[in-house]
Amino acid sequence: MAIDSERAEGAPAGASAGPDARSQLRRLGSKRVRRRVLGRIRRLISTYVLSSLTKRIIAINLVGLVALLSGILYLNQFRAGLIDARVQSLLTQGEIIAGAIAASATVDTGAITVDPERLLQLQAGESITPRSEDLDSLDFPINPERVGPVLRRLISPTKTRARIYDPDGILLLDSRHLYSSAQILRYNLPAPDAEEESLPMQVWQSIKLWLRRGDLPVYQEIGSGDGRAYPEVETALAGSPASVVRVSSRGELIVSVAVPIQRFRAVLGTLLLSTQGGDIDAIVQAERLAILRVFLVAATVTILLSILLAGTIAGPVRRLAAAAERVRMGSTSRTEIPEFDDRQDEIGHLAQAFRDMTHALYNKIEAIEQFAADVAHELKNPLTSLRSAVETLPLAKTENARERLLEVIQHDVRRLDRLITDISDASRLDAELARSQAEPFDLVDLLRNIVDAANERSGGESAEVLLTVADANGDKAYRVAGHDTRLSQVFANLLDNARSFSPKDATVRIGVARDGKRIRILVDDDGPGIRAEDTNRIFERFYTDRPDGEGFGNNSGLGLSISRQIIEAHGGRITAENRQEINKATGKSETAGARFVIMLPPAGA
Structure with a gap:
């Protein structure tokens, strides 16, 4: 047992590891590789896809697209055309239903007296109403019991609301309260603790009401009151069809059409047809959703093209910036600026300008280094001669030797003065020519x-x-x-x-x-x-x-x-x-x- 323990302690790490340890090491290695790959992908995305220039290009391209979308959604003519088409459809539908109702109405012809001479005097589009004394002898010119089933069958497929008013504006029938026999009514009652609509929804409805109202009147439910409160009903009782577009308190559009119910040019009542609150809005919303889907496709294509465009700009600029940074750091050898000879645009011109500037900079640096070396060499000669003469002067034994040494010293001093003057003039020449x-x-x-x-x-x-x-x-x-x-x-x-x-x-x-x-x-x-x-x-x-x-x-x-x-x-x-x-x-x-x-x-x- 002692030998086995010594072997285990002397074995290299991992040599005695079991299958579980090896699988754990493999898992750790795979995790490190995944983290490294993910980190590299994040760096690439942040560098190339989410760079500042890429974000600006994408934002600028999307601004125009969003502005176009906003204009289409706000200024499109689809909503107005849909309202006009809905008005025409309701008018046609109302005339058909009014004709059917007029044919189904129960009227005591012997109790209504109409002067034939007056009928012959009527012009096109005019009508005549029964005299009040004739109407007094009738309970209802339009029999609701006979008209109700006909109205229910004609209205049910259209998803519109129909109301019939008599000549005095009294409500006779309302399609909301017409039910067939043996029909079971179901109502989803609110929960006992149900709250009112949330504040954001109320704010949104108020905004829709403000945006859509404009010159449109607000719809008000009259119920069983006098139907003449509706202008279109008043016009229809006079014998002419009329339509009005209103907006509900929830900001939904409601189209109302009133058609006179006539029989032998006698106005027996009025048929009022109106759309549901969200009918037109649902169609407009579906159209806008289709526009939004097209916008999303166009935005996706725009973003991809913007990224490609930014890559053709940001990539070369990034390489130029990296090369300029290497030049600034002062590498030992000449740093070559990337070439973009295949590009004949501003990036190619910028790269060429960078190359020329860098070459001129390196040439200037080399010239300065060479100038400094030459200056040091030229100054060293007179200084060496001057030092030698100064050191020899105390050792001169004759006056002639001292005079010769002093002449050498004066000559070297004048030479140094001339060199320093010319060197100073040469060193500031470039700056002076550039400034003046x-x-x-x-x-x-x-x-x-x-x-x-x-x-x-x-x-x-x-x-x-x-x-x-x-x-x-x-x-x-x-x-x-x-x-x-x-x-x-x-x-x-x-x-x-x-x-x-x-x-x-x-x-x-x-x-x-x-x-x-x-x-x-x-x-x-x-x-x-x-x-x-x-x-x-x-x-x-x-x-x-x-x-x-x-x-x-x-x-x-x-x-x-x-x-x-x-x-x-x-x-x-x-x-x-x-x-x-x-x-x-x-x-x-x-x-x-x-x-x-x-x-x-x-x-x-």
């Missing part, structure tokens, strides 16, 4: 002022600068839109650079001309030119290539880089090349100097 408003100005006037200032400043000690302007159509052929201060900096820098490479007796030439839809500016010098491998490198930051013997560190190498940045900000392009001329002695093409080509768009282009 571009204004049109004449480029030729700007170049003339720069050339005059450069010639006056040199005093004949540097190469002369000449400006040549080609003829162009219009007074505004050389107007550009931009920042004249920054463009002045570009041309001044190019002139200084050209004069620094040209001999004193040489000439620096600036040419301005129209080249199609662009303005072309050429800056030529008579220097040694540019080495072929350095044609593109000269625009890099901190790059310098000076002739031998020129002082080291007199240039920061940022001038041409800043110039290209300014020209590109104005929508232009700057390039460098060598100017070729034919050597008269050898007849070969040789480099005669450097040339900078600037292309700028004119104002309004």
Whole structure:
């Protein structure tokens, strides 16, 4: 027994578990899987189906559908047409029943005296009533005992109420109180503790009465009172049929039609037919239920289409937002924005704009990082030289050595000052160009002022600068839109650079001309030119290539880089090349100097 217990304790978990334990573990595992699946389904529904954009699209689409449904239910002509049809049906039915009643009425013809001459004088639609002295000799012109069975058989299938009034408006028969022989009457009596209608039902009935009443009169039950209180009965006793539409205290429509009961144009009484309280309302309600069923189908289709529409919008927007979030979090590598090349709509344009913006942002970040690295490298050289000179200065033994070291220190300080100034100018250039408003100005006037200032400043000690302007159509052929201060900096820098490479007796030439839809500016010098491998490198930051013997560190190498940045900000392009001329002695093409080509768009282009 001890060995068995040791084995049981040393066995792995679940090894000695019985069938019940294994089934319990399986049930627990299946529950976890179900919970995980259900949680994933809920997340998908909340993300894609119940997202804010999806809810808004569904709500907007359903608002129009609900408004259409409300208009149909409230303004439809079905109810009015149904009332008119019901009136015509009751009139036809009343004329048939009135004719049958008139034929079944028991009248003592010898007791009623009608003047034949008066009958011949009657026009179409007119009638004559028996004289009062003739009626006095009769108990009832219409015998209720004979008319009752006929009326019951004719009224029972129609589900309408029929009342017969005599010429004095006295109620003779009411279909509610007509019963066949041996008929058993059953009434569902209310429970002893039965309460009145609930408050919500009373409020709903009051609302229906207010909505439906309008100009309709409210129906009032007269009972056995004078039937002439009903306007249609009064009209029918005069010999003309009439109809009235009323509304009950419960908000139900009641249509009443009164038809005269005539015999030989003599009005024996009036037949009043009226619909049940909920007759027309039941038909209208059935029609509205059919409309509601159609609405539910249309709403279901609208919701499904709205979800599909929201998926085509919310899905791509969600992917773009997730990519933008990854860019914001600063991932180590470039985050690619999703492409939607197959979409030529606003989502596709938005995705392309996001891609371009992200690429520009990454390029700007890389440029800033490279600029910071270049700045650190360029500052390190003069600082190293300055540190070495400062550390060596106390060890100098002669006055000449100290003076040389002090010159090195002053040179390095001036170089640092120049570097810091140019670096500061380059770092705030983009922000300054973005903030300032571009204004049109004449480029030729700007170049003339720069050339005059450069010639006056040199005093004949540097190469002369000449400006040549080609003829162009219009007074505004050389107007550009931009920042004249920054463009002045570009041309001044190019002139200084050209004069620094040209001999004193040489000439620096600036040419301005129209080249199609662009303005072309050429800056030529008579220097040694540019080495072929350095044609593109000269625009890099901190790059310098000076002739031998020129002082080291007199240039920061940022001038041409800043110039290209300014020209590109104005929508232009700057390039460098060598100017070729034919050597008269050898007849070969040789480099005669450097040339900078600037292309700028004119104002309004």
